Amino acid sequence: MEKVPMTVRGEQKLLKELEVLLKRRPLISQAIAEARELGDLKENAEYHAAREEQGICEAQIRDIEYKLSVAQVIDITTLANTGKIIFGTTIKLLDLDSDKEMTYCIVGDDEADIKQNLISINSPIARGLIGKLTGDEVQITTPGGLKEFEIMDVQYI
Incomplete structure (x- = not known):
C-alpha cells in the first residue's frame, strides 16, 4: 500500500471529523430504533431517512479511516530549515508578470x-x-499559461 503525504494539520482535521461522526453513530441508531417502533417500515419515511443517514455516516467513517491508514504524516516543524521547498513548506512568491505577492503552503491532495x-x-x-x-x-x-515567479521566502511552519 502506497503512503500518501499529509500534514499534521490535515491529520488533526480528519481526526476531529472522525470524532464527530463516531458521536453521531449512536444517535442515528437510536433514530432508527424509534422509527421502527412507529410501525410499517415500507411506508415509514423517518425510518428510511435514518437508514440513509446511517449509510452516509458509515461511508464517511470508512473514508476517513482509510485516509488515515495510508497517510504518511509529515511534521515540517521537526525538519531543519534549509531554505529548500519541500512538502509542507509555506512559500512566499512574487509573480514577476504582475508584481503580485502570494503565499502558498504545499499540502496533500x-x-x-x-x-x-x-x-x-x-x-x-x-x-x-x-x-x-x-x-x-x-x-x-500552469493551466493559465507560462508563469514566472521569484521565491521570496520559504518557511518550515
Whole structure:
C-alpha cells in the first residue's frame, strides 16, 4: 500500500471529523430504533431517512479511516530549515508578470484548498517549486499559461 503525504494539520482535521461522526453513530441508531417502533417500515419515511443517514455516516467513517491508514504524516516543524521547498513548506512568491505577492503552503491532495492558499503537492505550481531555494526564479507552466515567479521566502511552519 502506497503512503500518501499529509500534514499534521490535515491529520488533526480528519481526526476531529472522525470524532464527530463516531458521536453521531449512536444517535442515528437510536433514530432508527424509534422509527421502527412507529410501525410499517415500507411506508415509514423517518425510518428510511435514518437508514440513509446511517449509510452516509458509515461511508464517511470508512473514508476517513482509510485516509488515515495510508497517510504518511509529515511534521515540517521537526525538519531543519534549509531554505529548500519541500512538502509542507509555506512559500512566499512574487509573480514577476504582475508584481503580485502570494503565499502558498504545499499540502496533500485531500487538504488542498486554494481559498486558504493550500495547494496540492500534485498541482503544477507545487511540482514546479519542489526542490527550489529562496531567491530562485522559476518558470512554471500552469493551466493559465507560462508563469514566472521569484521565491521570496520559504518557511518550515
